[in-house]
Structures are given as structure tokens and as C-alpha cells.
Amino acid sequence: MGLFRLLTFILIAIVAWRMIKNYQRATAKKDSSSEKAKISVREKMVKCEICNIHLPKEEAIAGDINGDNDDSEYWFCSPEHKETFKLQDS
Numbered sequence: 001m002g003l004f005r006l007l008t009f010i011l012i013a014i015v016a017w018r019m020i021k022n023y024q025r026a027t028a029k030k031d032s033s034s035e036k037a038k039i040s041v042r043e044k045m046v047k048c049e050i051c052n053i054h055l056p057k058e059e060a061i062a063g064d065i066n067g068d069n070d071d072s073e074y075w076f077c078s079p080e081h082k083e084t085f086k087l088q089d090s
């Protein structure tokens, strides 16, 4: 009966090993996807030029002071701060 017990032990070891591997793979997958989501959120964040608050780009107000220059793109949390920045610049 020694051989049967040995085979049973090996079978349990293989099943346990597979479970550990699957768990590790699932956790790694979960980590990378959540990390990706964090990065995409970070990319969408812009800073208000007046109060330095960070807010989502969709909620921010774009303000191009020079108008003709695409590189000079500023972001503001409110129309009031956009006006404040315009007044400071002139």
C-alpha cells in the first residue's frame, strides 16, 4: 500500500501547486490592471494655475493665454481662476 499512498501524496502536491500558481496568476493580473487604471486616471489629472489643485481634465477649464501657441495650454478649476490668471499675466 506504500505506492498508493505515495501516488496520493504526489497528486495532492500537484493539485496544491496548481492552486498556488493559479492564485498567484490571478493576483498578478489583478494588480497590473488596477495599476493601469491608476496611471490612466493620473494622466487625466490637470493642475489649476492659481490654486495648484489637481482635478480631472474633463472638469477643468482650459485656458490658452497666447491663443496662437498650442504649447501654452493652462488649466483652471473655475472660470474665476481663469480670469485671475489672465489679469496676473497682463
Ligand SMILES: [Zn+2]
Pocket (backbone or CB within 6 Å): 048, 049, 050, 051, 052, 053, 076, 077, 078, 081
Ligand atoms: Zn483654482
